[in-house]
Amino acid sequence: MQNEATMATSKAALRADAGADVRADVRLALRKRRRPHETVIHGLLFLCGAVSILTTLGIAFGLVQESLSFFTRELWEDANKRLVVEVDAHAGTLQLSSGGLDLEPGAVIRIDDEKMRIVQMESEVLTVERGFQGTEAATHQAGTGLFVSDRVSLIEFFTGTKWNPQIGQFGIWPLVVSTLRTSTIAVLVAMPLGLSVAIYLSEYASSRARSILKPVLEVLSGIPTVVYGYFALMFMTQLLRSLLGADTVQIYNTASAGIVIGILILPLVSSMSEDALSAVPRSLREGAYAMGATKWETAVKVVVPAALSGIAAAFIVSISRAIGETMIVAIAAGAGPNFTLNPFNAAETMTGHIVRISGGDLSYDSIDYNSIFAIGLVLFLMTLGLNVVSQRIVRRFREVYE
Amino acid sequence: MAGRNSAHGLLVTSPDEDFADNLPGRHRTAKAWQIVLQASTVIGIVVLMALLLNIMDGAFGYAAVQNKVAPETLAVDGIALEDLPKEQLIEILQANVSAGLFRRFESEKPLAERSREEVYDLVVERVVEPEVVGTWPLFELLLHRADVLAEAAEAFPGAEVRFTSWINPQFAVSPQSANPEQAGVRTAILGSLWTIAITIGFAFPLGVGAAIYLEEYATDNRLNRIIQTNINNLAGVPSIIYGMLGLAVFVRLLGSLTSGQVFGLVDPTTANGRTILSAGLTLGLLILPLLIINAQEAIKAVPGSLRQASFGLGATRWQTIWHHVLPNAMPGILTGTILAMSRAIGETAPLVVVGASTFITVDPSGPFSKFTTLPIQIYQWTARPQDEFRNIAAAAILVLLALLLTLNATAVLLRNRYSRRRYS
Numbered sequence: 001m002q003n004e005a006t007m008a009t010s011k012a013a014l015r016a017d018a019g020a021d022v023r024a025d026v027r028l029a030l031r032k033r034r035r036p037h038e039t040v041i042h043g044l045l046f047l048c049g050a051v052s053i054l055t056t057l058g059i060a061f062g063l064v065q066e067s068l069s070f071f072t073r074e075l076w077e078d079a080n081k082r083l084v085v086e087v088d089a090h091a092g093t094l095q096l097s098s099g100g101l102d103l104e105p106g107a108v109i110r111i112d113d114e115k116m117r118i119v120q121m122e123s124e125v126l127t128v129e130r131g132f133q134g135t136e137a138a139t140h141q142a143g144t145g146l147f148v149s150d151r152v153s154l155i156e157f158f159t160g161t162k163w164n165p166q167i168g169q170f171g172i173w174p175l176v177v178s179t180l181r182t183s184t185i186a187v188l189v190a191m192p193l194g195l196s197v198a199i200y201l202s203e204y205a206s207s208r209a210r211s212i213l214k215p216v217l218e219v220l221s222g223i224p225t226v227v228y229g230y231f232a233l234m235f236m237t238q239l240l241r242s243l244l245g246a247d248t249v250q251i252y253n254t255a256s257a258g259i260v261i262g263i264l265i266l267p268l269v270s271s272m273s274e275d276a277l278s279a280v281p282r283s284l285r286e287g288a289y290a291m292g293a294t295k296w297e298t299a300v301k302v303v304v305p306a307a308l309s310g311i312a313a314a315f316i317v318s319i320s321r322a323i324g325e326t327m328i329v330a331i332a333a334g335a336g337p338n339f340t341l342n343p344f345n346a347a348e349t350m351t352g353h354i355v356r357i358s359g360g361d362l363s364y365d366s367i368d369y370n371s372i373f374a375i376g377l378v379l380f381l382m383t384l385g386l387n388v389v390s391q392r393i394v395r396r397f398r399e400v401y402e
Numbered sequence: 403m404a405g406r407n408s409a410h411g412l413l414v415t416s417p418d419e420d421f422a423d424n425l426p427g428r429h430r431t432a433k434a435w436q437i438v439l440q441a442s443t444v445i446g447i448v449v450l451m452a453l454l455l456n457i458m459d460g461a462f463g464y465a466a467v468q469n470k471v472a473p474e475t476l477a478v479d480g481i482a483l484e485d486l487p488k489e490q491l492i493e494i495l496q497a498n499v500s501a502g503l504f505r506r507f508e509s510e511k512p513l514a515e516r517s518r519e520e521v522y523d524l525v526v527e528r529v530v531e532p533e534v535v536g537t538w539p540l541f542e543l544l545l546h547r548a549d550v551l552a553e554a555a556e557a558f559p560g561a562e563v564r565f566t567s568w569i570n571p572q573f574a575v576s577p578q579s580a581n582p583e584q585a586g587v588r589t590a591i592l593g594s595l596w597t598i599a600i601t602i603g604f605a606f607p608l609g610v611g612a613a614i615y616l617e618e619y620a621t622d623n624r625l626n627r628i629i630q631t632n633i634n635n636l637a638g639v640p641s642i643i644y645g646m647l648g649l650a651v652f653v654r655l656l657g658s659l660t661s662g663q664v665f666g667l668v669d670p671t672t673a674n675g676r677t678i679l680s681a682g683l684t685l686g687l688l689i690l691p692l693l694i695i696n697a698q699e700a701i702k703a704v705p706g707s708l709r710q711a712s713f714g715l716g717a718t719r720w721q722t723i724w725h726h727v728l729p730n731a732m733p734g735i736l737t738g739t740i741l742a743m744s745r746a747i748g749e750t751a752p753l754v755v756v757g758a759s760t761f762i763t764v765d766p767s768g769p770f771s772k773f774t775t776l777p778i779q780i781y782q783w784t785a786r787p788q789d790e791f792r793n794i795a796a797a798a799i800l801v802l803l804a805l806l807l808t809l810n811a812t813a814v815l816l817r818n819r820y821s822r823r824r825y826s
Contacts, residue, residue, distance in 0.1 A: 041720050042619055048611030049620070052633045052694070055687050059643060062650030196442035204436060205443075216447055222810060223453070224748025226777045227799050230784050234792065235456040263449050270446075296432035317638065324640020326751035327777075331784055351642050351751070358645075358755040364654060376646045380639065387638035391631075 063380055066373030071154065073370060075168055076110055076147035079103065083111065083144050084124075089137040094126040101148060108132060108149035111140050115149075157374070163337040163353075165367045172378060174339040178347040179379075182258040182329055183322040185343060189262025190318055194269025195311065201270070202277035203299045221267035229331030232260035237332060240344070248344050252334030255343040260332065261325050265318040272317065276310020277303055309397035313390040320386035324379065326351040350375050457803075459539045460796025464550060465566040466536040466558045467583075471498070471529055483525070488518040491525050498529040527584065534583055537566075537789050569797035577763045578779070582790035587798050590779040592765050593678065594747060594805075597775055600682025601689065601746050606739060608686075609693030613735075616694070617701040618723055637691035645755030648684030653756060662770035676757030679769040684756050685749060689742040696738025700731040733816055740813040744806050750777040776802045 080100030087094055094111075103109070103126070107118050115135045120127040131137040152170045160171015197217070201210060236256035241249045249255070280303050288298040304311070334346025335356055348356065354372045362369050476483045478490055486494075492513050496504055507513060513521060536558055538550045543565075554563045576586025612633075620626035652660050657675035660683070704727050712722040758778040766773055776798060783795035 035718060038718055038720050042615075045611050045615035045619060048608050049615040049626075049629050051608055052612065052629060052636055052690065055636060055647070055690070056632055058651050059639070059647045062647050063643075066650060193442045193445060196439045197446060200439040200443050204439060213443060213446070216450055220446065220450055222744060222748075222806060224750065224777055224802065224806070226748070226750040226780050226784075227453070227457070227802070230460075230780065230792075230795060230799060231453050231456055233784060234460060234796075235452060266446060294428050294432040296435045297428065320638060321640075324642065326640070326642045327781065330751070330754075331781065351640070354642055354646070355751055355754050358649065358757070359760070362757075373646060373650070376643055380643050383638060383640055383643075384635065387635055391634070 059380065063373055063377040066370050067377045069365075070367075070370035070374040071152050071157075073151065073367065075150045075152070075367070077101070077150045077168060079109070079146045079148045081146045083140055083142050083146070086140065086142045088139045089130070092127060092130065094128060096124045096126060096146065098124055100146075103148065110147045110149065111144055112138065114138055114140070161339045165371045170371070172350075172375065174337040175348060175350045175353055175375060176378070177339060177341070178254055178329075178333065178337075179323055179349040179351070181341070181343055181347070182254050182261055182325075182333065182349055183319060185255060185258025186261035186265060186322040186325075187315070187319055189259055190265045190269050190322075191315060193262075194266050194314075194318070195273055197266070197270040198273035198277055198311075199299050199304070202274050203295065203303065217267040217270060220263070221271075225264065225325065225327040226331070228260050228264050229327045232256045232328050232332035236260050244344070250334070250344060250346050252332060252346040253344045254329075254333050254347050254349075257329045257333040258343065260328050261322050264325065264328065265321050268321060269314050269318045272314030273307070273311045276307035276314065279310065280306045309393055312397075313394045316386050316390035316393065320383040320390075323386070324351065324383050326355055330355040350379050354379075455541075457796050457799050459541050460793055461568050461800050462540045463566060463568075463793070464538040464543050464554070464563055465534050465790075465793075466554050466563045468533050468558060468562070469530050471531065476525075476529065483530075484522070488516075488521050491518070491521045494529060495521070495525055503528070533581075534790050537793055568793045569800050573794070573797055574801065577765070578761060578774070579763065580761075582788070582794050585794055587776060587779060587801055589762055589765055590774050590776045590798070591801070593773040594775040594777075596678045596766050596769070596771075597682045597685060597753075597773060598743060598747055600679060600769060601685040602739070602743060604683055604686035605690050605693055605742070609690050609739075609742075610697050610735060612690075612694045613697030613701055614723060614728075617698055618719065618727065633691045633694050637695060641688055641749055642751040642755060644684055644688040645752030647687065648680055648752060648756040652680040652683050660770075676759070676772065677770050678766055678773040681753050681756050681758070681773055681775075682769070684752050685746045688749065688752060689746050692742045692745065693739060696742065697731070697735045700734025700738060701727060703734060704730045733819070737813045737817045740809055740816070744809045744813075747775075747806060747809070748777055748802070750775075750781050753778055754781070776805070 081103075082097045084095040084097055094116075103118055103121055105118050105121055109116050109118060109126075109128070113135060114130070114137060115132040116128040116130055117132045118126055118128055150168065157170050157172055159173070160169065161173045162169040162171050163174050197213075201213060205213065233252075233256070236259055237249070237251065237253065240253070240256055241251075284302055284306060285298050288302045293301070329349045329352040333349060333352055335352075336346070336348055337353060338345060338347040340347055354375055357368050357372050476494055478486060478494075483494075495507070495513070499507075507524065516524075536554060538554070543550055551563060573586045574591070575588050576584060577588045578590070579585040612629075616626065616630060616633075620629075653675035658664050660675040660677050660680040662677070662679075708726050708730065709722055712726050713719075717725070753773075753775060759772045759774050760782060762772055762774055780795050780798045780802065783791040783798065786792075
């Protein structure tokens with residue numbers, strides 16, 4: 001085909017006046033050929049790329065769906081009221097004992113397996129709609145307890161200071177506060193250290209020092225987090241206890257977990273910051289030296305400000321990493337949500353709670369199962385937000401040289 | 403010093419400021435800060451050393467072992483227990499364990515068919531019943547050896563105090579056990595290997611495919627930009643979230659697939675979808691963004707002239723990729739894959755959420771088995787309050803680190819070998 005085409009072209013060149021049909025032949029021969037299997041491969045590769053979108057959708061779908069069933073789940077709260085007189089399946093009024101919760105018209109109540117809706121309420125006599133929501137009206141003995149329908153409200157979830165799904169307390173704050181505390185400690189450890197290491201590596205270190213330090217940092221970042229968890233419990237906690245006294249520092253505490261998370265994110269901070277510092281052109285440094293600046297002055301007054309966007313991005317990414325860190329807090333920070341600000345007390349973080357709850361035998365559709373997805377959703381949104389912010393910072397404030 | 407010239411930077415010096423007098427001060431500041439920087443760098447090394455020493459400290463040390471029945475009392479006709487023939491060992495076993503337990507040993511494997519060593523181990527395990535009653539870590543031992551021995555003699559009279567390496571050949575090949583003396587990491591290592599095999603089998607083709615698409619095919623349109631941004635964002639999602647994805651999708655939604663029901667292969671030990679397959683797929687999704695980003699870098703590094711030459715000779719796009727781009731990018735892709743793999747081997751949190759088993763003693767038999775992995779085992783042992791379990795956790799950490807070191811060394815070798823390539 002191609003040979004024919006070349007011949008046709010040369011012929012066309014020789015006899016320019018040969019006419020339109022030769023030119024049409026040439027066009028036909030040079031036309032892009034259909035290659036079905038190239039198209040199939042293109043399609044398959046696109047699908048590979050699309051899997052990442054599916055993953056995101058899967059995460060969003062899973063978290064949102066289970067969180068929704070967490071917030072729409074019907075929970076039955078004991079009203080601390082009992083039937084005084086037995087009711088048969090047709091009676092429309094209930095005689096109740098006094099005390100207990102206040103009931104309101106419109107509320108859904110449950111006696112045994114039957115649900116009812118309160119139509120009217122006069123002192124302790126309820127007028128109800130029997131057999132509500134498809135349940136069967138039945139006879140109930142005197143003395144049977146009464147339960148009121150309740151749901152987890154968003155307000156309770158975001159303002160409550162107690163987390164105990166088993167007894168109907170759903171305030172996420174104890175978990176969030178612990179997470180913020182470990183992350184803050186981690187960041188306080190990792191940022192000064194990480195930035196110092198980055199400045200040292202990019203501005204001061206000889207190539208020999210770099211060849212030792214870089215692998216050390218790589219090794220640190222390659223160690224599994226569960227090993228850091230062991231280290232936090234067996235070393236950092238012991239160290240803190242011997243420094244500050246065993247009375248002030250509990251065996252499980254957020255301080256040692258936070259410090260070790262700081263060590264974990266140190267390589268991340270230093271390598272990202274160092275990349276940013278190394279990207280600053282040499283001419284800037286030489287300009288500063290020419291003006292008589294010392295090495296330190298050049299580093300902090302010229303190089304660091306020029307790389308600030310990259311350094312800021314490194315910090316934010318490391319915060320997000322610290323918030324999502326799981327095994328260290330699961331091992332060293334202790335079990336049980338605890339609303340406290342004291343870093344030396346045991347307290348469970350969001351991730352620690354998810355791991356502890358899902359580590360046991362978890363049955364689907366239990367309140368525990370749904371609740372960890374609600375926590376997971378909050379965690380996901382927090383880390384995603386931080387990551388997006390860091391990307392924005394890099395894009396918007398990047399200083400471009402030449 | 404630093405304060406005086408920081409107001410307007412160092413470029414503007416007021417005429418009355420004595421520049422020469424100031425200079426030594428500025429140099430001193432610079433020197434002081436340099437020391438601070440060096441010190442913080444040293445901290446990194448110190449922490450790494452502390453971490454390794456801490457693990458060593460746990461993995462080796464003294465253990466006080468107390469036997470329930472002294473081996474001397476089991477000697478027959480003056481022949482010590484360890485020298486007795488098999489028949490007499492079986493008699494000892496029969497005389498000292500309950501009839502039910504003895505029948506169970508017989509039904510597992512008839513005692514007459516077992517080797518002498520196996521029977522001897524059984525006698526030691528069931529009759530002598532050595533139990534670790536106290537442990538002392540390595541450094542305490544090195545620093546206060548005499549104190550440790552005195553304390554041990556006082557607290558556990560009759561116990562044998564001896565140096566114990568918690569990591570030993572026995573540890574690597576024994577299955578899990580409730581007794582820390584006999585517990586090993588065999589099931590955990592096998593579980594880890596199975597999981598990683600599935601992870602790589604799933605993530606490698608997908609990751610390389612996605613990287614090829616993004617680097618070689620994708621035009622700069624909205625959809626492709628979304629895919630790229632999405633991959634970057636996925637790389638920052640905490641691993642535990644992937645665990646919840648695995649729990650919701652692989653374990654629950656696709657439970658019949660991941661438990662093998664669809665294929666009619668229901669493993670009797672399987673608990674619904676909490677299988678090696680679910681774990682492998684979850685970890686696969688977890689390392690996918692990492693793998694794609696690494697593979698993209700490798701493909702980007704292949705010079706464009708190579709592609710142009712191939713196109714110039716009339717090759718199609720796929721021929722160019724298959725015969726020229728991929729072979730040249732492969733070392734980089736493999737290095738990235740090994741790094742992603744070592745990340746997956748160390749992951750714990752997502753597997754806890756997906757539903758790793760807390761206690762299994764049988765080896766996994768296939769993708770539909772229940773599983774435990776090395777990091778899971780370390781987590782569970784560390785979480786127990788008894789010291790002996792902390793010791794075997796340290797030993798398991800050493801095994802895990804050795805595994806990771808091997809992998810990373812391979813990656814570094816690959817990188818060094820191919821980094822000085824033909825076109826640089």
